[in-house]
Amino acid sequence: MSDAHSNSKFLVGIYDDDDVVLQAVKDVRKAGVKIHEVYSPFPIHGLDVALGHPRTKLGIAAFLFGLTGTLTAILLTFYTEGYDWPMIVGGKDSYSPIIYVPIFFELTVLFSALGMVGTFLLSNGLGPTVKPLMYDLRTTDNKFAMTIDMSKNDIGEGDIEGILKRSGAAEVNVKQF
Amino acid sequence: MSHVTSAVRTPLVTGGKTYADVTEDISRQVEGKPTREWTIAFTIAVVVLIYGAACVFWTWWEGLGVWGLNKTVGWAWDITNFVWWVGIGHAGTLISAILLLFRQKWRTAVNRAAEAMTIFAVICAASFILMHMGRPWLAYWALPLPNTLGSLWVNFKSPLVWDVFAISTYFTVSLVFWYMGLLPDLATIRDRARSKVSRYIYGAFSLGWNGSAKTWARYEYISLILAGLSTPLVLSVHTIVSMDFATSVIPGWHTTIFPPYFVAGAIFSGFAMVQNLVLIIRVVFKLEDYITVEHIESMNKVITLTGSIVGVAYLTEFFIAWYSGVEFESYAFINRATGPYWWAYAAMMTCNVISPQLFWSRAIRRSVVWTFTLSVIVNIGMWFERFVIIVTSLHRDYLPSSWAMFHPTLFDISDYIFSFGLFFTLFLLFSKFLPVVNMAEVKTVIKSSSEKLPASVSGVAKGERVTNPTFNKNID
Numbered sequence: 001m002s003d004a005h006s007n008s009k010f011l012v013g014i015y016d017d018d019d020v021v022l023q024a025v026k027d028v029r030k031a032g033v034k035i036h037e038v039y040s041p042f043p044i045h046g047l048d049v050a051l052g053h054p055r056t057k058l059g060i061a062a063f064l065f066g067l068t069g070t071l072t073a074i075l076l077t078f079y080t081e082g083y084d085w086p087m088i089v090g091g092k093d094s095y096s097p098i099i100y101v102p103i104f105f106e107l108t109v110l111f112s113a114l115g116m117v118g119t120f121l122l123s124n125g126l127g128p129t130v131k132p133l134m135y136d137l138r139t140t141d142n143k144f145a146m147t148i149d150m151s152k153n154d155i156g157e158g159d160i161e162g163i164l165k166r167s168g169a170a171e172v173n174v175k176q177f
Numbered sequence: 178m179s180h181v182t183s184a185v186r187t188p189l190v191t192g193g194k195t196y197a198d199v200t201e202d203i204s205r206q207v208e209g210k211p212t213r214e215w216t217i218a219f220t221i222a223v224v225v226l227i228y229g230a231a232c233v234f235w236t237w238w239e240g241l242g243v244w245g246l247n248k249t250v251g252w253a254w255d256i257t258n259f260v261w262w263v264g265i266g267h268a269g270t271l272i273s274a275i276l277l278l279f280r281q282k283w284r285t286a287v288n289r290a291a292e293a294m295t296i297f298a299v300i301c302a303a304s305f306i307l308m309h310m311g312r313p314w315l316a317y318w319a320l321p322l323p324n325t326l327g328s329l330w331v332n333f334k335s336p337l338v339w340d341v342f343a344i345s346t347y348f349t350v351s352l353v354f355w356y357m358g359l360l361p362d363l364a365t366i367r368d369r370a371r372s373k374v375s376r377y378i379y380g381a382f383s384l385g386w387n388g389s390a391k392t393w394a395r396y397e398y399i400s401l402i403l404a405g406l407s408t409p410l411v412l413s414v415h416t417i418v419s420m421d422f423a424t425s426v427i428p429g430w431h432t433t434i435f436p437p438y439f440v441a442g443a444i445f446s447g448f449a450m451v452q453n454l455v456l457i458i459r460v461v462f463k464l465e466d467y468i469t470v471e472h473i474e475s476m477n478k479v480i481t482l483t484g485s486i487v488g489v490a491y492l493t494e495f496f497i498a499w500y501s502g503v504e505f506e507s508y509a510f511i512n513r514a515t516g517p518y519w520w521a522y523a524a525m526m527t528c529n530v531i532s533p534q535l536f537w538s539r540a541i542r543r544s545v546v547w548t549f550t551l552s553v554i555v556n557i558g559m560w561f562e563r564f565v566i567i568v569t570s571l572h573r574d575y576l577p578s579s580w581a582m583f584h585p586t587l588f589d590i591s592d593y594i595f596s597f598g599l600f601f602t603l604f605l606l607f608s609k610f611l612p613v614v615n616m617a618e619v620k621t622v623i624k625s626s627s628e629k630l631p632a633s634v635s636g637v638a639k640g641e642r643v644t645n646p647t648f649n650k651n652i653d
Contacts, residue, residue, distance in 0.1 A: 037389045037390060037391065038389070038390040039387060039388045039389055039390070040388055040390070040393065041196060041200075041361070041365065041388060041616075041617060041620055042361070042393075042617040042618070042620040042621045043393040043394070043396065043397045043617075043621065044390070044393070045397075047390045047393070047394070048390055048391065048393075048394035051390055053390065053391055053394060056394060056395045056398050058395055058398055058399055058402070059398065059402060062399075062402050062406075076321060077333050080321060080330035080331075080333065081330065081332075081333055081334070084328045084330065085328045085329060085330050087332065087334075089332060089334045089335075090334070092334060096334075099333070099334050100333055100334075102336075102339040102342065102343065102413065102417055103333055103338075103339065103342055105409070105413055106339075106342040106343055106346040106410075106413070107342070107346075109346055109350060109406050109407075109409075109410050110346040110349060110350065112402075112406055113349075113350045113353055113354075113403055113406050113407075114349070114353065116399055116402060116403075117353050117357060117399060117403075120357075120395055120396070120399050121384065123395065124391070124392045124395060125385070126360075126384040126385050126386065126392075127384055127385060128381045128382070128384060129381070130384060130385025131380075131385060132364070132383075132385040132386065132387040133387060134368065134387055137368040139387075139388050140361070140364045140365040140367075140368045140386075140387075140388055141196070141197060141200045141365060141368070141369070142195065142196035142197040142200060
């Protein structure tokens with residue numbers, strides 16, 4: 001996992017509501033605490049912005065993979081029907097790009113989708129043998145967890161706990177990884 | 178956040194559910210022992226599958242002569258079944274992708290089952306492609322692979338080759354879309370698993386999902402792009418299927434209206450099948466609070482719209498056949514309506530054009546019994562539509578001396594039955610081992626759709642009914 005830290009101590013603030021955790025992220029960051037990550041059972045719109053995460057570049061990956069698909073389709077059809085085995089069917093030229101549009105389209109979509117999803121899995125460190133670092137198992141059910149890496153913060157543990165509780169955390173737990 | 182919505186909107190989830198309730202209600206059938214109903218249904222499906230598989234094996238062993246095909250009618254039930262199943266496979270991606278792009282939140286309760294239906298329906302469709310090849314072990318000939326005959330390649334100018342690319346791309350992208358949507362829910366099941374085996378299996382399939390904000394942001398982003406990619410894909414697949422016919426010179430097939438008409442028909446039959454499946458699911462798995470009458474009504478509206486488009490297409494075909502002045506074309510359509518297969522044409526018109534118009538009545542649109550019945554009728558009608566297009570166009574073409582009738586044999590029928598066995602076996606396995614409703618997505622709409630908000634939301638007391646909601650500025 002990309003977020004695995006050995007021998008790090010984490011404070012885990014557990015929240016009951018997504019609106020509360022979204023506001024809490026803003027409040028906790030305002031108080032000068034560096035947030036490691038927030039875990040939730042469903043996507044919370046605006047949370048990545050509140051956490052200051054940069055915008056994902058997966059769209060660029062999708063475009064580039066799509067372009068690769070189009071080029072592959074052009075090369076495939078040109079090599080096979082325009083060069084290696086030219087055939088005139090129905091009076092059409094042996095290589096007539098318009099008639100290959102369905103092939104261009106399908107391969108563009110296929111390469112784009114598979115390439116983007118593959119990039120997504122790689123960039124998030126997801127795979128069949130990956131053991132996830134779970135700060136609280138309830139975050140895939142009904143709870144929201146804000147994790148604070150104590151090694152990355154200069155503020156004391158007690159103070160951070162207070163800030164988390166004031167921000168609406170129902171409980172604050174300590175986790176050691 | 179788009180949690181609080183207009184008071185005029187009816188709730189998408191009823192029963193005042195909490196996030197924990199969603200997990201509990203939907204995970205129940207995955208975590209518990211199979212119910213008696215499921216076991217009975219699964220046994221029947223497997224028996225049908227085994228019988229059908231034996232018939233398919235015999236079809237391949239003996240050759241396609243066991244079907245009722247002849248020199249004139251070279252395509253009949255095989256391609257009818259193929260187009261029918263591919264059509265059914267369109268609603269899943271439509272619900273997932275197009276409705277996601279249109280921000281139709283009612284899709285969340287039905288998208289998982291619809292996507293699963295898509296995957297299984299496309300598998301059934303592909304099985305007929307393999308069947309009609311007669312020699313399925315040579316199926317790889319349809320792929321652009323260098324072969325021992327020299328530099329002989331597939332003909333990329335043929336819509337049949339476009340079909341190979343379209344169907345395989347559609348299947349792959351739909352599978353990826355479905356699987357990506359499953360990841361968060363698989364993680365939920367993994368974290369609730371009691372046995373080591375299920376923790377291991379769901380752990381492996383959830384790919385180490387932990388629901389971090391970064392992962393969710395990227396996940397939402399790729400979901401949107403996948404939806405953007407899948408939307409034209411849905412349209413392309415059935416457009417290309419229609420071109421299998423439209424680029425030919427057979428009267429009744431050679432029509433430019435086929436692409437949009439086939440796409441509308443596909444969505445029409447796909448939604449009807451979704452209705453059949455979710456109506457059973459909601460009762461068997463007690464999911465009435467998640468798959469509500471509102472969802473059923475919304476889908477019925479799509480059925481009414483697409484059914485009307487199909488009706489207009491039928492009339493347009495007739496008009497163009499007359500207006501073209503081509504006597505072969507005119508005859509093909511007159512023969513459809515009044516020839517020896519008039520009963521198939523009548524079934525098609527009744528089931529597809531007349532019956533969905535009953536959904537203009539609000540009471541019928543919101544009735545579970547009516548919806549189920551009419552959805553079955555629509556699916557029957559759509560099968561007849563493909564039969565009418567294929568068989569009635571082929572059986573009488575330019576040369577009266579070659580005119581012939583098609584009569585299905587036991588193997589035509591049994592191979593069709595095989596596809597039902599395959600479809601329902603796969604669907605029942607899915608419904609037992611995977612959550613049939615997308616838990617993560619339903620949780621995102623629960624506040625806007627539930628009657629109660631949690632106490633922790635400032636300004637709203639626990640259990641208080643939101644009668645005058647305020648719009649949040651962070652609306653997505």
